[in-house]
Amino acid sequence: MLLIRCPYCEEERPELEFAGAGEAHIARPANMSDISDEDFEAFFFIRENQKGIVFERWRHIHGCGRFFNAARHSVSDKFIVTYKAGEPKPELTDEQIAAVAGATGKSGK
Amino acid sequence: MRRYSAFSLAREAMRSHTGWDKQWDNPEPRSRYDVIIVGAGGHGLGTAYYLAAEHGITNIAVLEKGWLGGGNTGRNTTIIRSNYLYDESAGIYNHAIKLWEGLSAELNYNVMFSQRGVMMLAHNVHDVQVAQRHIHANRLNGVDNQWLTPEEAKAFCPPLNISRSARYPVMGAALQKKGGTARHDAVAWGYARAASARGVHIIQNCEVTGIHRGADGAVTGVETTRGTINAGKVGVVAAGHTSVLMEMAGLRMPLESFPLQALVSEPVKPVFPCVVMSNSVHAYISQSDKGELVIGAGTDQYTSYSQTGGLHILSHTLEAICEMFPMFTRMKMLRTWGGIVDVTPDRSPILAKTPVKGLYANCGWGTGGFKATPGSAHVFAHTIARDEPHEINAGFTLERFRTGRLIDEAAAAAVAH
Numbered sequence: 001m002l003l004i005r006c007p008y009c010e011e012e013r014p015e016l017e018f019a020g021a022g023e024a025h026i027a028r029p030a031n032m033s034d035i036s037d038e039d040f041e042a043f044f045f046i047r048e049n050q051k052g053i054v055f056e057r058w059r060h061i062h063g064c065g066r067f068f069n070a071a072r073h074s075v076s077d078k079f080i081v082t083y084k085a086g087e088p089k090p091e092l093t094d095e096q097i098a099a100v101a102g103a104t105g106k107s108g109k
Numbered sequence: 110m111r112r113y114s115a116f117s118l119a120r121e122a123m124r125s126h127t128g129w130d131k132q133w134d135n136p137e138p139r140s141r142y143d144v145i146i147v148g149a150g151g152h153g154l155g156t157a158y159y160l161a162a163e164h165g166i167t168n169i170a171v172l173e174k175g176w177l178g179g180g181n182t183g184r185n186t187t188i189i190r191s192n193y194l195y196d197e198s199a200g201i202y203n204h205a206i207k208l209w210e211g212l213s214a215e216l217n218y219n220v221m222f223s224q225r226g227v228m229m230l231a232h233n234v235h236d237v238q239v240a241q242r243h244i245h246a247n248r249l250n251g252v253d254n255q256w257l258t259p260e261e262a263k264a265f266c267p268p269l270n271i272s273r274s275a276r277y278p279v280m281g282a283a284l285q286k287k288g289g290t291a292r293h294d295a296v297a298w299g300y301a302r303a304a305s306a307r308g309v310h311i312i313q314n315c316e317v318t319g320i321h322r323g324a325d326g327a328v329t330g331v332e333t334t335r336g337t338i339n340a341g342k343v344g345v346v347a348a349g350h351t352s353v354l355m356e357m358a359g360l361r362m363p364l365e366s367f368p369l370q371a372l373v374s375e376p377v378k379p380v381f382p383c384v385v386m387s388n389s390v391h392a393y394i395s396q397s398d399k400g401e402l403v404i405g406a407g408t409d410q411y412t413s414y415s416q417t418g419g420l421h422i423l424s425h426t427l428e429a430i431c432e433m434f435p436m437f438t439r440m441k442m443l444r445t446w447g448g449i450v451d452v453t454p455d456r457s458p459i460l461a462k463t464p465v466k467g468l469y470a471n472c473g474w475g476t477g478g479f480k481a482t483p484g485s486a487h488v489f490a491h492t493i494a495r496d497e498p499h500e501i502n503a504g505f506t507l508e509r510f511r512t513g514r515l516i517d518e519a520a521a522a523a524v525a526h
Contacts, residue, residue, distance in 0.1 A: 001419045002411070022365075034270060037511045045363035045454050045510040049352035051414045053385035074366075075414050 002020045002077060006060045007068050021057035023047050024069040025089050043083070050074060053097060055089055058082070073100040110306030112217050114462060118269045124201060132298060133305035138312050138338050142170045144493060145331055145340040147354060149315050150182035151175030151293070152471055152478065153346035154300035154311070155486025156493070158216075161307035162439050163487075164494035169309045170340070172333060174316035178297030181348050184448035185479040186371050186405040188384050188395065190227040190288035192247050192254045197504035198457060204501050205484025206287055212483055218299030226383040227288030228257070228266055230433075232277045236389055240283040257282045266383050268434055276432055277390050285485075290384065290395055290403075295296035296482055320358040320468070328358065328467035337486065344469040344493050349414065349449025351472035362472070363510045364451045365407040368418035369476050372426075372445040376400030380436075391430035404430060408476060418447045427503045450476050455509075457516035460489055460502040470507060471492050 002015040023083055029035050029043060048054070054074045059067045070082040071092060078100035111117065111130050111156045121128055144160060146153045160166040171177075177357070178390050189209060191202035191245065206216075209222050231237045247254040247483070259271040262282040271279045301311055319332035349366040354443050356362075367495035386393035393405050406426040409418045423445055431438045453459060453473035458481070463470050471489045474481065488499035498506075509515055 001421050015410075015419060037513075040512040041363070046361045047352075047363065049362065049365050049366050049412060051350070051353045051366075055410060056411065072411070074146075074412055077411075077413055077415050077417075 002079070004058060004070070004079065005082045006063055006066075008064045008066050009060065013063060017060060017062040019059045019061040021059050021067060024057045025053040053092060054082070057085075073097070076100050076102055078102075084108050110217075110302065115288060119407055120216040123281075125398055126512065127460070130412060132302040133311055134156065136310045136312065138170060138172075138310065138333075138335055139340040140337070141330075141412055143168040143340060144344065145169070145338060146171045146344045146346055147331070148180070148346040148348065149177035149297070149301070149311055149313065150180050150346065150348065151178070151300060151482040151487070152182075152474075152485050153344070154178075154297055154304055155343060155345060155482055156306070156471065156489045157309045157311075158300045159487050159490035161304055161309055166433075166494055167308040169304075171288065171304070171309060171311045172315045172317055172331070172338070173313045174334075175299050176313050178412045181448040181478065182293055182482075184371065184446055185293055186393070186395070186403050187290045187293045187397075187478040187479060187491040188227065188288070188386075188393070188405075189222070189291055190285050190384075191250075191252050191480070192227070192229075192283065192285045192288070193518060194243060194246050194248060194517060195457075195516050198518055199247065200501045200519065201458075201460075201484050203250070203252050203484075205481045207234065207329070208483035208487060209291065212291075212296075212299070216299040216303045218302060218441070219420060220299055220419070221399070222289065222291040222398045223289050224289040225395075226265065227285045228262060228383055228385050228390075229283045230262070230279050230385065231281045232279065232389040232404050232518060234280075234388065234515065237280050238244070239293065240281065252285070253287050254283055254285050257284050265380040266381070268381055268436060269385070270433065270435065271493045276323055288384065290397070293479060296479075297322070300486070310472045316470075317354060317357075320354070320470060322465065325430055326466060328465060337340070341494055342467045342469065344471060344489065346471040346476070346489070348472065349451050351451050351470065352402055355463075355470065358463075360463055360468075363454055363459075363507075364473060365412050366414060366449050366451050367411075368415060368447045369408045369450045370406040370418040370422055370447045371446060372404050372406070372423055372442050373397070373401040374437075374440045375405070375443050384432075387429070387433060390429040390432060392426050392433065394430055394434070399444070402437065406436075408410060408452075414449055416447045416449055450478075452476070453510075453518045454519070456519040458505055459507050460483070460485060460492065461498060461504040461507050462496070463507055504512050
């Protein structure tokens with residue numbers, strides 16, 4: 001189970017309090033009826049699905065109820081940072097990434 | 110390839126089993142093949158086998174970054190069924206069932222396919238209506254499925270608790286008698302042996318690190334940890350890592366990779382005769398021929414490549430199992446593990462050509478690809494050999510996410526996702 005820091009409550013809480021809400025920083029086009037099928041596909045269906053650093057949304061559904069974003073490593077599952085909704089995607093340093101890039105404690109990489 | 114038979118078994122028994130061949134070769138990679146398959150799981154090895162056996166293409170390499178059958182093929186709960194709602198799904202999963210029925214004989218390898226029946230429980234009025242709709246749709250598509258009353262369900266699966274006072278009372282069940290289980294490892298091994306005997310190179314510990322494209326954009330080969338290997342056709346059958354591989358060719362995919370876990374108990378004598386699934390409480394269970402209860406859990410809620418998942422996902426599943434089958438409350442669970450499944454937005458697979466010439470995708474099987482192994486491999490081999498889809502996989506395109514022609518099993522498949 002992940003331990004997730006809610007940037008609003010400013011404390012780490014167990015994953016059970018949170019609902020994952022998919023990839024972050026996907027902007028819904030304001031002119032939805034005008035965009036092409038290709039643009040709609042890219043917005044609605046295509047996902048980064050990175051092996052490495054992922055930016056994702058979480059909702060503290062059994063806490064403050066608010067959405068926020070997180071940067072996490074998708075191999076170690078370790079978080080680098082969580083930040084409030086609306087804040088820009090953070091620039092991550094190599095040190096920050098290296099610090100979370102290790103394997104999980106479990107076997108079976 | 111030396112054939113397995115009662116005679117060869119008896120002969121080897123007389124001489125301490127010293128005469129058996131290796132089941133497949135471990136060749137050094139050539140610099141060029143006609144077709145490269147990336148991923149030596151059941152779907153990939155099966156694709157190579159059918160390319161060789163049915164399309165006369167034997168100059169094939171199957172590249173595997175780990176060991177063959179070590180990914181989701183060796184991590185699933187081995188359940189086979191075809192009771193999906195939509196025509197396209199019924200087509201491919203039923204195609205698979207037909208191939209499963211003859212697979213041991215075809216491969217001369219016992220995949221232990223056991224049509225012990227897959228029973229899906231209905232616990233409320235909505236479940237009953239959905240199950241009966243499925244049964245009717247399935248029967249129109251030639252897929253066997255039948256409705257059982259609680260008493261009939263209990264007769265088919267005696268451990269079932271059909272008391273009206275149960276927390277999740279059983280109001281009936283949909284039974285696919287042709288469904289069942291197979292030995293997952295044997296499927297990979299059987300295809301590997303049969304493909305190797307036809308000249309296919311299975312190259313393990315060979316990770317693909319790049320996909321090469323020529324001036325016209327077409328695929329020319331792959332870069333691997335064991336050097337450059339050229340081929341005009343590359344089929345990617347890499348499950349959870351499909352997004353990573355496709356990005357090497359500049360393709361962004363409608364996929365997300367999630368951990369999916371399973372677990373087995375200590376082995377016990379035969380107590381559980383069939384496969385039972387329950388959507389409402391999200392649990393499914395069967396017993397392997399070795400005696401272990403095989404239990405599948407759900408996916409985690411976040412994307413990951415870690416091949417491990419949260420313990421609370423497992424405990425949630427076990428709570429449901431114990432609720433439905435109180436006799437299992439004191440069973441000890443021996444092993445748990447996770448695999449990474451690639452999930453499409455409509456929960457149907459992608460089995461198709463891609464916009465990159467010579468690059469083919471077999472992915473998006475999500476939480477339920479094992480059951481489709483022979484069908485998927487069979488039509489994917491056709492797609493690669495002819496450079497056009499078989500009629501059975503014609504709907505499973507990559508373009509459907511642009512055109513909107515989805516195969517929306519997300520809400521319609523017989524299990525919750």
